[in-house]
Each structure stands twice: as structure tokens, then as C-alpha cells.
Amino acid sequence: MHLYFWSPSCGPCKRISPKVDAAIAAGKPIRKIDVSEDTGRFVAGVFGVNATPAYVKFGSTQVLTGNQVAKEFE
Template sequence: MKRRKNMAKVLTSGNFEAEVLGAQKPVLVDFWATWCGPCKRQAPIVDALEEKGYLVGKVDVDQEPGLAQQYQVMSIPTLIIFKGGQEVKRLIGLHSEEQIRLVLDQI
């Protein structure tokens, strides 16, 4: 089976409210940048979580600096989990799939 690339939804200031804040289920949002080495290592982990049924979106902080500023993202990768339109958990730095799943499954 061939794996699709860049599976997670690209989030922008134009769709963030509908896709994340208005979502019925918790959403994992990956704040990243193309030049960030740890972000490149985090990407396939985030994509794997989406393959397993978690709602996932990605914010390129260079393309969407307003969202990064709004959510006070100071370093990347930063993973923020939103539930009911609110931030409920933040993971900064590179995390394993197991670490992220443990957090998601508790929310």
C-alpha cells in the first residue's frame, strides 16, 4: 500500500475556525516550518495519527504568522490539541506517536 504524503489538512487563518475551533472531536494542530529539522521528523508521526482516525491539521508558521502569534507558538514543532474550541494541551518539541496518542486518548 502506497502512503499518501502531506495527509493532514493545511490550516490557514481562513479555515482555522471552521476546521479546528468548530470541530466536534478533538483536533491535533501541528505548528511547523519547512526549514525545521525536528518538524520534518514530526511530520510522518502526525500523518500516522491521522491514518489512525485522529483529526489533524498543520499550520506552517511562515505562511501563517498570525496564527502562530495568536496561539503564542514560540518554538517548533509545537502540537496543540483543541477540544470544544479551546486549547486543552500543548506539546513542544519532537514527540513519539505513542506519547501523542497517550495524550489524545486522555482528552
């Protein structure tokens, strides 16, 4: 499972989210977490995420942010 952190008010998130949704629909193990909600902010804090968009890849426990996230879903 990987985690994609986003916010509805984030411009880059709005551009990347459709690609993330397509990856999820294709069967990729990704969970979208809305950081505008209390639970989302808490989970983001657990992983050290302090900006959106962010993508946490487990296995290597790599945290990608901003343009790195966009490149991941190109």
C-alpha cells in the same frame, strides 16, 4: 481538532511530520499548520506558539513543544 505547527526548515519537524501524517491518515483530528506562511504565523501567534514543532491539544488547551511533541507521536 488539534493543531500541529511545523516549518519546512525545522529539522525536528521533518522527523516528526511523517508520524503526524500517519496519525492524520488514521483518522486523528489534527490540522497541520505551516508557520513559514503568513497565515500560519498568525494562527501560531493566536495560540502563543513561538517555536516549532508545537502541538496544541484542545480540551485541556495544552501546548506541547519540542521533545514533548515527539513523545506524543511515538
